[in-house]
Amino acid sequence: MNVLVVGGAGYIGSHCVRQLQTAGHSPLVLDNLVYGHRHAVASDIPFFDEDLGNRHAVAQILKENNIDVVMHFAAYAYVGESVTEPLKYYENNVGNTIQLLLAMQDAGVTKFVFSSTCATYGVPQSLPIVEDLPQSPINPYGQTKLQVEAILKDLAAIGKISSAVFRYFNASGAAEDGSIGECHDPETHLIPLAIDAATGKRSALKIFGTDYPTPDGTCLRDYIHVDDLSRAHIAVFDQLEDPKAFVHYNLGTGRPTSVREILDAVEKVTGLPVPAEEAPRRAGDPPSLYADNTKARQGLGWEPQHMDIESTIATAWKWHHANPDGYAS
Numbered sequence: 437m438n439v440l441v442v443g444g445a446g447y448i449g450s451h452c453v454r455q456l457q458t459a460g461h462s463p464l465v466l467d468n469l470v471y472g473h474r475h476a477v478a479s480d481i482p483f484f485d486e487d488l489g490n491r492h493a494v495a496q497i498l499k500e501n502n503i504d505v506v507m508h509f510a511a512y513a514y515v516g517e518s519v520t521e522p523l524k525y526y527e528n529n530v531g532n533t534i535q536l537l538l539a540m541q542d543a544g545v546t547k548f549v550f551s552s553t554c555a556t557y558g559v560p561q562s563l564p565i566v567e568d569l570p571q572s573p574i575n576p577y578g579q580t581k582l583q584v585e586a587i588l589k590d591l592a593a594i595g596k597i598s599s600a601v602f603r604y605f606n607a608s609g610a611a612e613d614g615s616i617g618e619c620h621d622p623e624t625h626l627i628p629l630a631i632d633a634a635t636g637k638r639s640a641l642k643i644f645g646t647d648y649p650t651p652d653g654t655c656l657r658d659y660i661h662v663d664d665l666s667r668a669h670i671a672v673f674d675q676l677e678d679p680k681a682f683v684h685y686n687l688g689t690g691r692p693t694s695v696r697e698i699l700d701a702v703e704k705v706t707g708l709p710v711p712a713e714e715a716p717r718r719a720g721d722p723p724s725l726y727a728d729n730t731k732a733r734q735g736l737g738w739e740p741q742h743m744d745i746e747s748t749i750a751t752a753w754k755w756h757h758a759n760p761d762g763y764a765s
């Protein structure tokens with residue numbers, strides 16, 4: 437397949453590009469480099485420094501390169517910022533996605549793979565989270581993803597664009613060979629911050645909330661390796677052949693891990709203490725989010741390879757150790 441990876445210079449997109457190559461597909465990358473990194477994409481991959489909202493330019497790229505499938509990873513994803521600047525999120529995550537879908541229609545491209553999130557479930561009614569739980573986001577970021585899901589469902593119903601929606605849990609880790617990894621600016625995610633605290637690059641890690649109704653009082657999350665996420669995106673291609681297909685899957689390990697357990701695992705993997713201090717809860721954090729991944733395992737023949745949190749953190753450590761300043765290194 438010729439696959440246009442929109443946001444292919446970002447964290448998850450760049451890992452997916454690697455997996456597409458490994459599986460024998462031909463990825464091309466479109467990224468405006470606002471948050472993406474040019475060095476995250478190998479020089480032999482066709483690269484378009486373009487904005488996904490530029491309908492006519494994108495349609496041209498789709499046509500000229502005989503694109504079969506569009507994968508869409510390009511979104512703003514800071515939950516806190518989405519609360520203070522909602523229009524920025526609706527404009528990019530919804531508005532520009534509509535432009536991308538229009539460009540696909542212009543070019544006659546009919547297959548779409550979309551990055552959604554467990555944030556669409558809000559505070560889930562039950563755990564582990566199954567796909568048919570009510571979706572009720574508690575922040576604009578989750579709301580933008582849910583709105584795109586609704587648009588995709590409507591497009592599939594009329595046979596215009598078939599789509600696969602993946603609701604990610606906590607994407608983590610880095611490529612096994614240490615060549616690409618997680619590099620956000622600003623960084624807000626637990627594992628990279630804990631590694632930076634261990635190496636002394638940042639000050640003590642703040643544990644946001646120690647009074648949650650969880651076994652050790654800290655939040656439970658489901659940390660899924662970024663390569664495992666990526667593999668699911670490729671396993672779904674067959675299902676997109678039906679023009680009315682609209683499929684959706686949770687992508688998680690199914691295993692809850694607490695913040696304290698992450699810090700212990702980082703200490704074990706790095707051999708360094710993680711200085712940490714207790715802090716108040718962070719606004720908008722649900723106590724527990726972890727997946728029931730039965731549907732993805734059965735529907736895609738997909739199995740996460742990194743079921744042990746230490747193996748995921750070991751890949752993150754390899755990347756951070758070799759690249760203490762991320763791609764600037």
Ligand code: UFG
Binds near residue numbers: 513607
């Ligand atoms: N945490 C800390 N200290 C920190 C950073 C995080 O204690 O310095 C805690 C958080 O409170 C949370 C856990 O570590 O309990 C994980 O936090 P992350 O920021 O790494 O990840 P989130 O679970 O908040 O976010 C992820 C995705 C988002 C998505 C969200 C859905 O990164 O894109 O899940 O809830 F929207």
